[in-house]
Amino acid sequence: MPLDCGAMLSDITVAYNTYGTLNDNKSNAILICHALTGDQFAASHHPVTGKEGWWSVLIGPGRILDTDKYFIVCSNVLGGCMGTTGPKEIDPDTGKPYGLNFPIITIGDMVRVQALLQDYLEIPDWFSVVGGSMGGMQTLQWASAYPERCFSVIPLATAAKHSAQNIAFHEVGRQAVMADPDWCGGKYLEQDKNPRSGLAVARMAAHVTYLSESALHRKFGRNLQDRDSLAYGFDADFQVESYLRYQGMNFVDRFDANSYLYITRAMDYFDLARDHGGSLAAAFKDTTTRFCLVSFSSDWLFPTSESREIVKALNAAAANVSFVEIETDKGHDAFLLDTPEMLDTIGGFMESTARSRGLA
Amino acid sequence: MTEVAQNFRPQDIRVDFRLIAEMVEPGSRVLDVGCAEGTLLDYLVATKNVDGRGIELSQEGVNICVSKGLSVIQGDADADLVDYPDKSFDYALLSQTLQATHRPKEVIDQLLRVGKKAVVSFPNFAYWQCRAYLAFKGRMPMTSDLDYAWYETPNIHFCTLRDFTVLCEELGITIDQSVILGAKGKILNYPLESSRANLFAAQGVFLLSR
Numbered sequence: 001m002p003l004d005c006g007a008m009l010s011d012i013t014v015a016y017n018t019y020g021t022l023n024d025n026k027s028n029a030i031l032i033c034h035a036l037t038g039d040q041f042a043a044s045h046h047p048v049t050g051k052e053g054w055w056s057v058l059i060g061p062g063r064i065l066d067t068d069k070y071f072i073v074c075s076n077v078l079g080g081c082m083g084t085t086g087p088k089e090i091d092p093d094t095g096k097p098y099g100l101n102f103p104i105i106t107i108g109d110m111v112r113v114q115a116l117l118q119d120y121l122e123i124p125d126w127f128s129v130v131g132g133s134m135g136g137m138q139t140l141q142w143a144s145a146y147p148e149r150c151f152s153v154i155p156l157a158t159a160a161k162h163s164a165q166n167i168a169f170h171e172v173g174r175q176a177v178m179a180d181p182d183w184c185g186g187k188y189l190e191q192d193k194n195p196r197s198g199l200a201v202a203r204m205a206a207h208v209t210y211l212s213e214s215a216l217h218r219k220f221g222r223n224l225q226d227r228d229s230l231a232y233g234f235d236a237d238f239q240v241e242s243y244l245r246y247q248g249m250n251f252v253d254r255f256d257a258n259s260y261l262y263i264t265r266a267m268d269y270f271d272l273a274r275d276h277g278g279s280l281a282a283a284f285k286d287t288t289t290r291f292c293l294v295s296f297s298s299d300w301l302f303p304t305s306e307s308r309e310i311v312k313a314l315n316a317a318a319a320n321v322s323f324v325e326i327e328t329d330k331g332h333d334a335f336l337l338d339t340p341e342m343l344d345t346i347g348g349f350m351e352s353t354a355r356s357r358g359l360a
Numbered sequence: 361m362t363e364v365a366q367n368f369r370p371q372d373i374r375v376d377f378r379l380i381a382e383m384v385e386p387g388s389r390v391l392d393v394g395c396a397e398g399t400l401l402d403y404l405v406a407t408k409n410v411d412g413r414g415i416e417l418s419q420e421g422v423n424i425c426v427s428k429g430l431s432v433i434q435g436d437a438d439a440d441l442v443d444y445p446d447k448s449f450d451y452a453l454l455s456q457t458l459q460a461t462h463r464p465k466e467v468i469d470q471l472l473r474v475g476k477k478a479v480v481s482f483p484n485f486a487y488w489q490c491r492a493y494l495a496f497k498g499r500m501p502m503t504s505d506l507d508y509a510w511y512e513t514p515n516i517h518f519c520t521l522r523d524f525t526v527l528c529e530e531l532g533i534t535i536d537q538s539v540i541l542g543a544k545g546k547i548l549n550y551p552l553e554s555s556r557a558n559l560f561a562a563q564g565v566f567l568l569s570r
Contacts, residue, residue, distance in 0.1 A: 020419060038419075100395045140472050146402055217524075290431070292426065311435075311443075312440075315433070315440075315444050316443055318445060320411075320413070320431050321431060321433060322426045323422070323426075323432075323434055324419065324422050325434055326419070326423075340421055345423060345426045345427055348426055348427030348429050349426055349427075351429055351431075352429020353429075355429070
């Protein structure tokens with residue numbers, strides 16, 4: 001498969017999970033696009049962490065994405081580390097892990113691989129393509145590149161381009177990984193090492209951006225961890241510090257450092273307007289896909305203004321679009337949580353879209 | 361393709377909604393500006409099979425609309441109509457919202473840019489009860505249609521039937537059809553230009569074109 005960077009990538013493996021059953025006329029398939037550090041285990045136990053699926057709140061029998069009604073597909077993205085071809089897999093040319101020999105990938109490449117998966121599954125068009133954050137970028141890319149292959153899309157907490165601030169945060173994360181001596185110029189797998197500290201720091205920095213000040217304050221405030229007074233040192237005095245350290249260390253057990261570099265880069269490069277001569281509306285010209293966008297008021301990583309830009313472009317393209325900003329203090333992560341207004345919105349949209357597709 | 365469940369209750373269908381629906385051709389593309397909880401849109405989809413879209417300022421209203429399956433975005437009539445291409449809808453509707461806009465003149469102008477036609481309904485501030493309220497009580501009028509105190513009303517730009525017809529003239533807008541309603545939604549047969557219309561109409565519904 002040709003990549004946006006100009007390189008060719010062959011022998012691509014895609015790891016995916018499905019839930020529910022494809023109906024006879026293949027009209028009930030939904031593609032779930034995961035976020036930066038997500039995976040294909042959207043509604044099933046994670047083999048490494050043993051935790052519940054990352055979107056079990058949405059996917060399951062009787063839930064909004066009802067597995068009794070829909071056939072749900074979630075694949076690990078290109079460049080990922082849960083079975084899809086990525087920097088940690090073996091390069092057939094060298095017999096060693098790709099490492100930094102893995103070509104630079106884009107959101108467009110990820111979606112192209114998903115389209116190949118769609119062909120493989122013989123699904124003519126997705127009933128819906130759903131995703132938040134980086135998953136939301138993929139939904140937009142889907143709607144733009146393959147409008148005839150997606151009946152509806154649901155982009156959540158996302159943007160049509162990665163902002164300078166977001167690129168800056170990603171750069172902090174990448175530099176943390178690359179500054180770890182165990183990173184070994186990206187060849188840590190060959191040397192049986194793992195840049196755990198660097199990757200954990202990257203995760204800690206990113207994690208702060210997923211929350212809001214009020215959510216952090218509500219959860220931790222300035223409370224101390226396992227002590228009554230300040231220790232006058234650099235141990236984790238505050239609860240928020242030990243929480244972040246826990247999040248960081250937890251992450252390194254399930255994620256590959258080089259994958260983190262590649263996928264953050266793919267997000268940084270995403271700019272749908274630039275790909276269409278500077279006009280975002282041109283990306284959606286003559287679309288017949290139905291859109292339902294949701295943003296969250298306390299999300300400062302992908303603020304509502306970014307969703308409004310998309311809505312504006314869709315209006316200019318005379319697209320069929322719904323958009324809600326949900327009032328919450330839970331920050332960017334709200335799309336992963338049990339946020340009743342989000343569930344109502346997506347549920348109502350799915351129901352009416354299902355009716356117009358004859359699925360009701 | 362536009363199938364929306366009928367979420368409205370018959371008692372929620374105001375008289376001006378029925379009149380607006382009568383002015384709208386079946387199967388047309390409709391933008392309801394200030395669509396609140398989507399009752400009019402729902403009604404139009406159910407009875408006129410329109411391809412309906414909406415703009416609503418309040419988050420609560422938008423959430424209700426979208427969860428009903430309506431295509432509604434959160435936005436502001438004053439600011440967001442400019443994003444739509446020329447004549448992208450057959451009808452742009454403004455039902456009981458004109459008086460709540462910051463720039464009614466620009467909004468009407470935009471309605472007839474975005475829509476081939478516009479339907480506007482608004483309360484008539486020259487209605488005799490309003491006049492009497494101000495004349496005798498010396499206080500800002502409150503009627504069953506305008507039941508807000510002055511300090512909490514979303515309405516900021518009241519006008520009368522006469523003001524509206526003058527504005528349409530100024531903007532080069534043709535009033536293709538007008539229906540004036542008395543108290544309790546009774547249709548009045550006075551000519552639009554008459555003083556009696558301006559005195560006895562509690563609200564008016566207008567089909568506009570340019």
